[in-house]
Amino acid sequence: MSLQPLLFDVESFQETTNTIPYLIPTEGIKYAGSKLKLIPTILELIRPLEIKTVLDGFAGTTRVSQALARSGYQVHSNDVSKWSSTFASCYLEAQAPLSYYQEHIDALNQSAPIYGWYSEHYGCLPEDLHLHKRPWQLKNTMRLDAIRQEIDRLQLNKTDENVLVTSLINALDVVDNTMGHYASYLREWSTRSYNDLHLKVPNIVRSQEKHFVTNQSIFDAIQGQSYDLAYLDPPYGSNNEKMPPSRIRYASYYHVYKTICLNDKPELFGKVNRRIDSKDTLSYSPFEDFRKDEAGRFIAVNAIAQLIQNVQARYVLLSYSSGGRATAEELENVLHENGTILNILKINYKQNVMAGMQWTKDWIRDSEKPHQEFLFLLEKK
Ligand SMILES: C[S@@+](CC[C@H](N)C(=O)[O-])C[C@H]1O[C@@H](n2cnc3c(N)ncnc32)[C@H](O)[C@@H]1O
Structure with missing residues (x-):
C-alpha cells in the first residue's frame, strides 16, 4: 500500500511522530552540507520501514553513517573523497x-x-x-x-x-x-x-553488524550491491551561472x-x-558539474536521475537543496518515473511552518526560494 504523499516541515514532523527526537552521538569535522542537524529526522523517517541494510552513498563527515550504525542498521559508507572513507573506516570498522x-x-x-x-x-x-x-x-x-x-x-x-x-x-x-x-x-x-x-x-561505533566502507565514485560503489535503503546526499552545486565550479567542489574545499x-x-x-x-x-564529479548537456539538461540532474534509476534499493532517501543544480520540476519527474514518493520533508530550522503544504507539487513552489532543503522518501518501482 502506498502512502498519500505529504509535505511536512521537519520540526512539525518531529512533533507529529510523538517521539522525542533522540540524539545519537556522532563526531565529525566542520563540513559544507553536513547533515548533522537532520540525523534525528532521518532516523525517524526510516524507522517505520522494514530495513536492515543501508547505503550512505555520499557520506562526507560520516555522521549519518555513524548514526545509522549506532541505530542497528548495517551500513555501506561510501564517498569519493579519501578523508571520508578514512573517517568511515575509523568509526565503523575499528x-x-x-x-x-x-x-x-x-x-x-x-x-x-x-x-x-x-x-x-x-x-x-x-x-x-x-x-x-x-x-x-x-x-x-x-x-x-x-x-x-x-x-x-x-x-x-x-x-x-x-x-x-x-x-x-x-x-x-x-x-x-x-x-x-x-x-x-x-x-x-x-x-x-x-x-x-x-x-x-575517536568515538568509535561498536555494533553487532559488519559494515562496509568504500572510497569510490558512487556509480562504481553500487555495482553488484543491493540495499533496503539508499540515502543519497550528493553535492549541492550552485544555480549561480557565474560561480566557477572550483568554488563548490569538495576536492578543492578539503584538499589538505x-x-x-x-x-x-x-x-x-x-x-x-x-x-x-x-x-x-x-x-x-558529475554531481558537481554546473553545465548543461546538449539537450539542455543540467549534467548534475542527469547524474541524480541515473543514480536513482540504477541503485538497487527498495527505498531511496534523497537530500536536496533548492540552491542545487537540479531544478524542482526536473527532480519531481525523476522521482515519479522511478517509484512512489512516500514523503517529502521541508527542512526549516528557524520557522515553524507547515500550513497549506499538503501535496507533492507544493514543494516545487517552495523550492523557488534559495537555500531550502528537502528530504524525499521514495519507494522504488
Ligand atoms: C553534501 S556532501 C555529503 C555530506 C554528508 N551527508 C554529511 O552529513 O557529512 C556531498 C559529498 O559527496 C561527495 N561526492 C562528490 N561526488 C561524488 C561521487 N561522484 N561519488 C561519491 N561521492 C561523491 C563529496 O566528497 C561530499 O563528501
Missing part, C-alpha cells in the same frame, strides 16, 4: 580496544614538534599572517609534521592507522583558521587557532585532508596551496 588507541594517542600527543613539509606550506607564526594567509599556526603544523610522520613510522594495520589519522584531522579542525573549508584562509587569526593541537580517541590521509607531500599550486590533483580537470 576493532581494537579503546585502551590500545588511547596509548598511541597519548604518545602522539607527546611527540616533539618538528618543522617539516606541513609547516612549510600550511603554517606560520602569529605575527606573519600578513605575509601569507595560512590555515594553522606554526606551533600546530609543527605538531602535525611530527605526529603524521610518527603515524607512518608505527606501521599499524590500515584501520588502526585510519583511527589515528581521523583523530589528527579532528584535532586540526578545532584549531583551524578557516571559514570551514580550505579554499580560503582567514585574514585575522581565529580565536581557536591559538589553542594547542590535542588528539583524542586528502594530503594528511595519504601523507604523499604532493605538488601544490595557487594561493591556498591546493594539491595538484584537486584541479577541476583532474578530480571530476
Whole structure:
C-alpha cells in the first residue's frame, strides 16, 4: 500500500511522530552540507520501514553513517573523497580496544614538534599572517609534521592507522583558521587557532553488524550491491551561472585532508596551496558539474536521475537543496518515473511552518526560494 504523499516541515514532523527526537552521538569535522542537524529526522523517517541494510552513498563527515550504525542498521559508507572513507573506516570498522588507541594517542600527543613539509606550506607564526594567509599556526603544523610522520613510522594495520589519522584531522579542525573549508584562509587569526593541537580517541561505533566502507565514485560503489535503503546526499552545486565550479567542489574545499590521509607531500599550486590533483580537470564529479548537456539538461540532474534509476534499493532517501543544480520540476519527474514518493520533508530550522503544504507539487513552489532543503522518501518501482 502506498502512502498519500505529504509535505511536512521537519520540526512539525518531529512533533507529529510523538517521539522525542533522540540524539545519537556522532563526531565529525566542520563540513559544507553536513547533515548533522537532520540525523534525528532521518532516523525517524526510516524507522517505520522494514530495513536492515543501508547505503550512505555520499557520506562526507560520516555522521549519518555513524548514526545509522549506532541505530542497528548495517551500513555501506561510501564517498569519493579519501578523508571520508578514512573517517568511515575509523568509526565503523575499528576493532581494537579503546585502551590500545588511547596509548598511541597519548604518545602522539607527546611527540616533539618538528618543522617539516606541513609547516612549510600550511603554517606560520602569529605575527606573519600578513605575509601569507595560512590555515594553522606554526606551533600546530609543527605538531602535525611530527605526529603524521610518527603515524607512518608505527606501521599499524590500515584501520588502526585510519583511527589515528581521523583523530589528527579532528584535532586540526578545532584549531583551524578557516571559514570551514580550505579554499580560503582567514585574514585575522581565529580565536581557536591559538589553542594547542590535542588528539583524542575517536568515538568509535561498536555494533553487532559488519559494515562496509568504500572510497569510490558512487556509480562504481553500487555495482553488484543491493540495499533496503539508499540515502543519497550528493553535492549541492550552485544555480549561480557565474560561480566557477572550483568554488563548490569538495576536492578543492578539503584538499589538505586528502594530503594528511595519504601523507604523499604532493605538488601544490595557487594561493591556498591546493594539491595538484584537486584541479577541476583532474578530480571530476558529475554531481558537481554546473553545465548543461546538449539537450539542455543540467549534467548534475542527469547524474541524480541515473543514480536513482540504477541503485538497487527498495527505498531511496534523497537530500536536496533548492540552491542545487537540479531544478524542482526536473527532480519531481525523476522521482515519479522511478517509484512512489512516500514523503517529502521541508527542512526549516528557524520557522515553524507547515500550513497549506499538503501535496507533492507544493514543494516545487517552495523550492523557488534559495537555500531550502528537502528530504524525499521514495519507494522504488
Ligand atoms: C553534501 S556532501 C555529503 C555530506 C554528508 N551527508 C554529511 O552529513 O557529512 C556531498 C559529498 O559527496 C561527495 N561526492 C562528490 N561526488 C561524488 C561521487 N561522484 N561519488 C561519491 N561521492 C561523491 C563529496 O566528497 C561530499 O563528501
